[in-house]
Amino acid sequence: MKHLPDTIRAVDWQHDCLHLLDQRQLPLRQEILKLQTVQEVTKAIQDMVVRGAPAIGITAAYGVVLAARSAYVQRPTDWMAHIETDLHTLSKARPTAVNLTYAINRMRALFPQITGNPVPELLAEARLIHEEDIQANYRMGELGANLLPNPCRVLTHCNAGALATGGYGTALGVIRTAFAHGKLQQVYADETRPWLQGARLTAWELKEEGIPCVLIADSAAAMLMRNGLIDWIIVGADRITANGDVANKIGTYSLAVLARYHHVKMMVVAPTTTFDSTLASGNSIIIEERSPHEVTQLHGHPIAPMGIKAWNPAFDITPAELIDVIVTEKGYVEHPNSTNLASLLQ
Amino acid sequence: MKHLPDTIRAVDWQHDCLHLLDQRQLPLRQEILKLQTVQEVTKAIQDMVVRGAPAIGITAAYGVVLAARSAYVQRPTDWMAHIETDLHTLSKARPTAVNLTYAINRMRALFPQITGNPVPELLAEARLIHEEDIQANYRMGELGANLLPNPCRVLTHCNAGALATGGYGTALGVIRTAFAHGKLQQVYADETRPWLQGARLTAWELKEEGIPCVLIADSAAAMLMRNGLIDWIIVGADRITANGDVANKIGTYSLAVLARYHHVKMMVVAPTTTFDSTLASGNSIIIEERSPHEVTQLHGHPIAPMGIKAWNPAFDITPAELIDVIVTEKGYVEHPNSTNLASLLQ
Numbered sequence: 167m168k169h170l171p172d173t174i175r176a177v178d179w180q181h182d183c184l185h186l187l188d189q190r191q192l193p194l195r196q197e198i199l200k201l202q203t204v205q206e207v208t209k210a211i212q213d214m215v216v217r218g219a220p221a222i223g224i225t226a227a228y229g230v231v232l233a234a235r236s237a238y239v240q241r242p243t244d245w246m247a248h249i250e251t252d253l254h255t256l257s258k259a260r261p262t263a264v265n266l267t268y269a270i271n272r273m274r275a276l277f278p279q280i281t282g283n284p285v286p287e288l289l290a291e292a293r294l295i296h297e298e299d300i301q302a303n304y305r306m307g308e309l310g311a312n313l314l315p316n317p318c319r320v321l322t323h324c325n326a327g328a329l330a331t332g333g334y335g336t337a338l339g340v341i342r343t344a345f346a347h348g349k350l351q352q353v354y355a356d357e358t359r360p361w362l363q364g365a366r367l368t369a370w371e372l373k374e375e376g377i378p379c380v381l382i383a384d385s386a387a388a389m390l391m392r393n394g395l396i397d398w399i400i401v402g403a404d405r406i407t408a409n410g411d412v413a414n415k416i417g418t419y420s421l422a423v424l425a426r427y428h429h430v431k432m433m434v435v436a437p438t439t440t441f442d443s444t445l446a447s448g449n450s451i452i453i454e455e456r457s458p459h460e461v462t463q464l465h466g467h468p469i470a471p472m473g474i475k476a477w478n479p480a481f482d483i484t485p486a487e488l489i490d491v492i493v494t495e496k497g498y499v500e501h502p503n504s505t506n507l508a509s510l511l512q
Numbered sequence: 513m514k515h516l517p518d519t520i521r522a523v524d525w526q527h528d529c530l531h532l533l534d535q536r537q538l539p540l541r542q543e544i545l546k547l548q549t550v551q552e553v554t555k556a557i558q559d560m561v562v563r564g565a566p567a568i569g570i571t572a573a574y575g576v577v578l579a580a581r582s583a584y585v586q587r588p589t590d591w592m593a594h595i596e597t598d599l600h601t602l603s604k605a606r607p608t609a610v611n612l613t614y615a616i617n618r619m620r621a622l623f624p625q626i627t628g629n630p631v632p633e634l635l636a637e638a639r640l641i642h643e644e645d646i647q648a649n650y651r652m653g654e655l656g657a658n659l660l661p662n663p664c665r666v667l668t669h670c671n672a673g674a675l676a677t678g679g680y681g682t683a684l685g686v687i688r689t690a691f692a693h694g695k696l697q698q699v700y701a702d703e704t705r706p707w708l709q710g711a712r713l714t715a716w717e718l719k720e721e722g723i724p725c726v727l728i729a730d731s732a733a734a735m736l737m738r739n740g741l742i743d744w745i746i747v748g749a750d751r752i753t754a755n756g757d758v759a760n761k762i763g764t765y766s767l768a769v770l771a772r773y774h775h776v777k778m779m780v781v782a783p784t785t786t787f788d789s790t791l792a793s794g795n796s797i798i799i800e801e802r803s804p805h806e807v808t809q810l811h812g813h814p815i816a817p818m819g820i821k822a823w824n825p826a827f828d829i830t831p832a833e834l835i836d837v838i839v840t841e842k843g844y845v846e847h848p849n850s851t852n853l854a855s856l857l858q
Contacts (some may be wrong), residue, residue: 191644193816193817193818194814197850256570260617281766284822294516307639354823356731357705357807357815357816358731359703359705359729359730359731360729360813362816363816365807365816365820366815366817369816369817369820370816370817373817373819373820375551379820379821380821380822380823381804381807381808381816381820381821381822381823382807382822382823382824383705383706383730383762383763383807383824384729384730384731385702385704385730385731385762385763385766386762386763386823386824386825387766388763388765388766388828389762389766389825389828389829390823390826392765394855395651405690416729416731416732417729417731417732419734419735419738420731420733420734420766420770423734423769423773424769424770425588426764427769427773440674461624461703461711461727461728462711462727463813464810464815465810465813467710467811468539468540468712469708469711469810470539470703470712470715470716470727471539471712471715471716471719472539472727473719474711474715474719474727475725475726475727476726476727476728477700477726477727477728477732477736478729478732479732479735482732482734482735482738483735495747506678
């Protein structure tokens with residue numbers, strides 16, 4: 167099976183610090199930032215050095231290691247109390263992805279049993295979270311690819327690839343596996359305004375691996391569907407509620423409506439760490455609104471008149487009834503609802 | 513009634529040459545190009561110095577004047593035969609808008625009755641085409657605005673404004689009139705990738721006149737509709753076939769499907785010069801595919817990996833059944849079809 171070599175992993179722990187591939191610079195530059203403190207990690211998540219719900223979770227786990235390391239040096243006996251403020255700030259770095267909270271809580275659950283230097287145990291746990299994510303992606307890749315016809319033409323939105331996860335990817339994991347199985351005829355990648363994750367990241371990942379990819383403006387997707395050129399839409403998720411509503415990159419909901427109208431199938435691929443069973447439906451999900459400058463400027467250059475207002479929601483909610491299948495590492499559910507998702511997740 | 517002052521008209525004949533506001537430079541710079549030859553006019557249309565179906569038609573009419581002027585100097589007795597090659601090239605500058613052909617044919621129809629220097633008569637006709645377009649826009653503005661509720665929240669796509677026409681605008685003409693009537697609460701403007709007509713041109717026109725405008729990424733429109741924030745979508749057209757199918761900027765079809773799903777109304781505003789009764793349906797319209805670089809680069813900077821393929825259709829087709837009303841200067845038709853459109857146009 168083909169996958170990205172470790173050297174271009176987005177998140178990595180090396181030489182006692184956290185290495186992040188700066189995704190703001192892709193595809194023009196492959197620049198690695200080396201982070202030594204949890205404050206740097208929080209800022210990197212806020213500034214989208216790293217993005218994608220699973221990758222944010224993994225990054226936060228390593229952030230907890232850095233927080234504990236620093237606190238332990240300063241206050242060896244009460245480092246746990248000392249880092250709570252940092253962890254709270256880290257957990258609020260971005261509001262929509264639940265993986266962030268999941269990873270911090272899982273790391274925090276270890277604290278009571280730790281004696282002495284917390285770094286070895288916490289680092290082992292962060293590495294485990296990372297490795298589990300990659301393994302989940304391989305598993306989802308197989309499950310999702312088996313659902314696709316042969317040959318298959320797919321459309322993906324944003325980047326749910328190696329760069330958005332521990333490695334391999336969720337939606338792109340399915341696409342990678344389908345390609346490895348020889349059934350993938352064509353991938354269309356939405357450029358995904360305003361941050362251009364599709365143009366900058368997904369197109370880059372697919373091109374690196376020789377998977378046939380055509381880039382389109384987001385608004386051209388409907389015409390592809392009308393022309394009968396898309397069999398499945400495959401996307402990731404930032405949070406999935408108990409009833410199967412999906413928060414994902416702005417534009418996902420639009421695609422889901424268009425897919426239903428054109429009888430195109432809609433697949434959401436996400437590890438169980440993305441599920442938030444505490445929320446009954448997508449109506450309760452906080453949608454992050456990012457700076458209007460992401461819409462009105464590009465690379466610092468204005469592309470709209472000075473002072474114009476812009477509305478820049480980072481995510482939207484796709485209701486469960488528009489989703490044909492949700493694929494997780496524990497299996498998949500068709501026509502997701504509270505009952506079949508609860509069975510899957512228990 | 514408010515309208516843009518003449519000084520920022522996109523197309524203008526002054527001091528014996530054609531002045532075009534270079535729309536590629538907006539909103540950063542207001543640069544006027546002064547064209548002396550039909551070859552320059554053809555290139556300006558191809559390169560999108562001027563764009564928008566009615567503006568292209570008017571520009572072409574002035575282009576015929578320049579062609580005739582040059583030919584008459586060189587060959588006073590057979591200038592008509594001499595300019596046919598130029599007019600053919602001009603008519604092919606862009607394939608989708610029918611106004612281009614309409615304007616050239618209307619100018620050419622005068623040739624047989626011209627004796628001596630053709631410039632005065634041709635210039636008068638070009639000015640008439642220009643003035644008729646502006647008057648049509650005022651009329652459509654009134655007709656369309658009367659169809660809107662009070663208060664009204666609208667979404668527009670691309671730029672169908674003063675810049676796309678002789679002045680005042682088609683879709684933006686309706687929006688201007690509704691604003692003048694005090695019933696316009698909010699305009700949302702799709703940025704309109706890849707060329708960003710919405711961000712660069714529509715946002716600029718609306719801001720210049722103090723009409724409340726919020727810019728969004730194209731893919732955020734569905735969420736606005738889901739949130740109940742849009743009453744009408746109002747767009748222009750590049751060509752309308754006998755049955756009411758509409759070719760317009762890529763993304764229009766997507767909006768029309770989303771509008772129907774969310775019970776939002778869809779209005780197309782276009783002068784009768786935009787109608788092509790020779791085509792039975794939108795299936796026969798040639799859709800211009802422009803350079804992939806419009807998707808993969810911005811201001812010459814790459815925004816996607818080198819060598820990635822991109823599909824860049826400039827327009828899409830919205831079938832008549834998704835359009836609630838087509839407004840022309842001769843009146844409007846609801847639920848457009850071959851019969852009611854033929855009655856309107858006769």
